[in-house]
């Protein structure tokens with residue numbers, strides 16, 4: 001088999017490794033070789049492209065599933081690249097995720113007793129349609145999923161697996177986001193086609209319609225819509241008619257419509273980059289978690305699966321408080337985003353004092369507003385890099401009882417983790433959306449004298465390779 005970079009190969013997937021990678025072992029003249037293909041399932045026959053070849057393994061990108069796995073079941077949803085496991089029974093997904101995470105903790109974190117420390121796998125209350133945010137792309141290069149052909153016309157949906165330029169129209173619900181919105185998205189697409197304005201051309205970096213981003217409030221059953229276009233053709237776009245079409249289609253579920261003009265053609269340009277106007281209704285929606293209200297704007301970070309986030313947050317509070325009295329104690333919520341964990345801690349532990357830190361100023365503004373909205377006292381929020389904040393506030397050393405850490409996927413920078421350790425807290429509750437970086441940081445915490453007491457996994461992202469993990473450490 002030719003395993004040179006760029007080669008296209010056909011394989012049958014044998015096992016699942018962490019991070020949604022299916023793997024297969026082959027024999028070559030140079031000995032055994034492991035091949036990884038992202039987003040594949042054991043039993044599938046696939047076509048893949050070699051991205052990297054190393055001494056003993058190769059990393060590949062999935063091009064096409066040639067034959068389904070016997071494990072897969074038919075589902076009433078349109079298959080999209082963002083839900084690679086939707087056809088795998090949910091119990092199987094959980095079994096694979098648990099196995100892969102515990103293996104990873106053993107290998108990367110040297111946590112040999114991970115299975116004994118395992119507390120529970122918290123299931124998502126909603127297995128389908130659980131997301132509260134979805135991003136759709138436009139492209140003039142449309143891939144037809146029925147005929148497997150490419151057309152130059154107008155696509156609105158998700159990028160085809162393995163491509164950044166082709167879009168597959170979303171014609172029915174994907175099983176991840178609001179069903180009514182997705183089942184009727186074709187009506188909005190047909191309307192936008194009728195305007196005569198072109199969809200974006202990703203390779204040429206020109207065109208008008210670029211993205212639609214939608215946020216949903218489960219508490220109020222509302223949708224906040226963000227249409228992102230370029231400015232090329234703006235004078236021909238009738239915003240009022242677009243709003244009317246949305247309201248005719250989705251009625252009073254439309255809470256607000258925002259129009260962003262994004263002329264940035266950089267490869268990694270952020271979708272919503274550029275001046276934004278609220279062209280209808282409100283600029284934010286309100287979500288409720290464990291009895292508290294949270295205002296969420298288009299850009300704020302908010303857990304994508306709110307019903308499961310309630311369970312995640314409750315576990316964090318339980319780990320922080322079980323077996324001890326936190327009244328009068330100082331708790332730090334580091335990487336706090338819009339301050340959800342800190343506020344929930346403050347609402348359940350009335351006498352505790354909470355200090356939240358996040359690098360994004362608008363998230364901290366939201367955190368402060370939300371604390372006011374919920375009449376929560378005893379919380380303070382700071383907009384700063386966690387490492388710098390701890391360097392600039394040496395006075396907190398020795399005064400913090402419990403620290404909650406919820407860093408981004410990359411984990412905690414070594415210098416910042418060192419400063420966290422220097423605080424000398426009795427307990428650390430570490431929440432992570434990337435068990436690989438959590439395993440690395442757990443090794444440093446254990447070397448610094450923190451014992452890992454228990455760990456839980458949370459099924460925040462059914463049908464994807466992702467899982468959330470919570471670890472409780474004690475000094």
Ligand SMILES: C[S@@+](CC[C@H](N)C(=O)[O-])C[C@H]1O[C@@H](n2cnc3c(N)ncnc32)[C@H](O)[C@@H]1O
Pocket residue numbers: 301302303335336337338339340341357358359360363384385386387406407408409433
């Ligand atoms: C996974 S989110 C956690 C959000 C929050 N705990 C929640 O549940 O909504 C990670 C957060 O880390 C923040 N962040 C990333 N790098 C940071 C840094 N160096 N210092 C402080 N905050 C940072 C991001 O802005 C983001 O809000």
